[in-house]
Amino acid sequence: MSDLTSMIRAALAAGGTASTERRHFGAPMRPTSGPLANHDLTVYRGGRDPEVQELLARRHDAYVDCLRLAGIRVPETHLRLIDEAGSLRPVIAQKAVAPDMMLVPLVRKAGTKAAIGLLDRVATDVAEFWRRVAQRPERIGFHAQIERFAMDEKGPLFLDTFPPLISYSRDEMGHLIQRFADNGLVRGLGKVLPGRLREMQDRWYTPAGSVQTLIDGALRLRPDDTEEILEWADGFATTRLEGPWRNAVQAQLARHARSAKVSANRWRTVAGRDRPHA
Structure with missing residues (x-):
């Protein structure tokens, strides 16, 4: 160009x-x-x-x-x-990518099985990325936010290249987040509590963090399919992720499952109280 x-x-x-x-x-x-x-x-x-x-x-x-x-x-x-x-x-x-190719509307509109199929294709690419960069000397990350993916006839597209998660140390990336964040609260937080900005990026720099970021996004989009998404995610971690990655993802999935169970029990309790003849 x-x-x-x-x-x-x-x-x-x-x-x-x-x-x-x-x-x-x-x-x-x-x-x-x-x-x-x-x-x-x-x-x-x-x-x-x-x-x-x-x-x-x-x-x-x-x-x-x-x-x-x-x-x-x-x-x-x-x-x-x-x-x-x-x-x-x-x-x-x-x-530009057409709006109807973005992963969020595709996952929202699809049936449960098709939505999980889309997630599986993206998660496969994310896991493969980490395998291929494992031997590189630089500090490399991948912020696998569901909103920053699209899908075309060839498969997933990733749109998020800023900030560039390569060669910056943890402290340097913390400074970069503060420097370029549009949110004044984030910039202010960086001045008062710089450690929080260093922590903010930690998920970006681990394989398990990248996969879990994608899963969390799917759970937000389809809360009614929580059980099915967690079941798929557990199977994906079991069969497609290496030991340390698998263990970290499954630990987070267990926390999600416990939270979902508590929410369901709380709803049943409230619903029971509201029924006059329960």
């Missing part, structure tokens, strides 16, 4: 359709005309810290390469630093 930076500048100046999706980082918009009309542009917090942002740009390229080498399909995605009178602003241009 020739002179992408100029295209991004022109698209931002012309404006477009802003997304209502809430994110920790960045404000997405889609140009309505021009060469980037079939792309989503996500604009991140700018600042006068070129050393931070230039490193960010290099590591973003490295992370996209890492994802693809590890079998994760990512749409055409590029990060550019836009100079605004000496202040740099990161902008990601990513080839």
